[in-house]
Amino acid sequence: MKVFFNELFDYNFYCNKKIIDECVKLGKAPEKSQELFSHILNAHHIWNSRILGKPSEYDVWQKHDIKDWSDIHYENQRNSFEITTNADEFDKRIDYENSKGRLFTNTLQDMLFHIINHSTAHRGQILTDFRNNGVDPIVMDYIFYKR
Incomplete structure (x- = not known):
């Protein structure tokens, strides 16, 4: 299971890095894309925090400057690898609160x-937002990543 999740997080890192690089290259990425990518970073951070039992530093829809994306992304990846490396039981259940304060329990694997x-x-x-704003979409299919 560790190998499986490490490979998925590698792929996730690769794809997110491609988006970061493209947005930096564009100079001014589409507004909706900036909101969505900040949300990706925030959610990843929030879930890592829940798993690690730490408070989150970010809100779900907090917007980040593009210049900060790489650092947040790297920290998310580092924490996810720490989680997978130290995991003994992927079916272990973890209690957490969602962003609205409701209590839930899910497995680490989930x-x-x-x-x-x-x-x-x-x-x-x-x-899709890239295409709608005249930016050629990036190829990020898993099979292309594996080739």
Whole structure:
């Protein structure tokens, strides 16, 4: 399971890095894309914090300056690898509060997979926003990453 999640987080890191690089290259990324990518970073941070039992430093829709994305992204990745490396039981249940203060319990495996899946969904929205703003979308299919 550790190898599986490490590979997924590598892929997630690769895709997010491509978006960061493209937005830096553009100089001024589309506003909606900036909001969505900040949200990806925030959600990843929030889920890592829940798993680690630490308070979150970010709000769900807090917007970050593009110049800060790489540092936040790297820290998210580092924390996710720490989690997967130190995990003994991926079916361990973790209690947490959502952003509205409601209590939930999910397995570590479910929470880690959610981080990946959530990021993928919003990257798709970003690529649609790119296209709608005349920016060629980036190829980020998993199979291309593996080639």
